Amino acid sequence: MTARTVVAVTGALVVTAYAALLAVDALVLDPLAAVPGKSLAQVYAGIDAIGMDSRQDVVGVLVTAGIGVALAVAVTVIALWKRMPAPVIAVCHLALLALGAVATFQSGFFLGMDVADAFGVAGGAHGPWAGLLYGTSLAALVAIPAVLVVTMVQTLRRARAAA
Secondary structure (H helix, E strand, O other), rough: OHHHHHHHHHHHHHHHHHHHHHHHHHHHHHHHHHOOOOOHHHHHHHHHOOOOHHHHHHHHHHHHHHHHHHHHHHHHHHHHHHHHHHHHHHHHHHHHHHHHHHHHHHHHHHHHHHHHHHHOOOOOOOOOOHHHHHHHHHHHHHHHHHHHHHHHHHHHHHHHHOO
């Protein structure tokens, strides 16, 4: 297996794990943290009782997470098909992880706002998981120039050695 394949597949798996945590946090962990003492079924019933549609919230979060997974798979397929260098593939996947912060923020509005309205709690994240997602996005954003600098240094070394 080539380095390109390992980077492409690993990148897609990491983005998929990020999207899965985003969905689980937005749909399960954060609502439970926002309304302690209530079951998830009670939280969803409370949302529906005030005239909101919890199913629409679920769909919104799943579509948001699904877009990230679809983009990661597309990057992987295109990168392998076009034989992109491993650093380029890594930067593409890191960019998707960095953009995950936007998806995390967006997904918090779907169910989060309805939970806040239904139960009179503050909006925003109520557990540690959104912070983990934002931190991962920040780390990915920092890693992009690091990968580019390391690649540049390696390229310059190879060029000097060949001269």
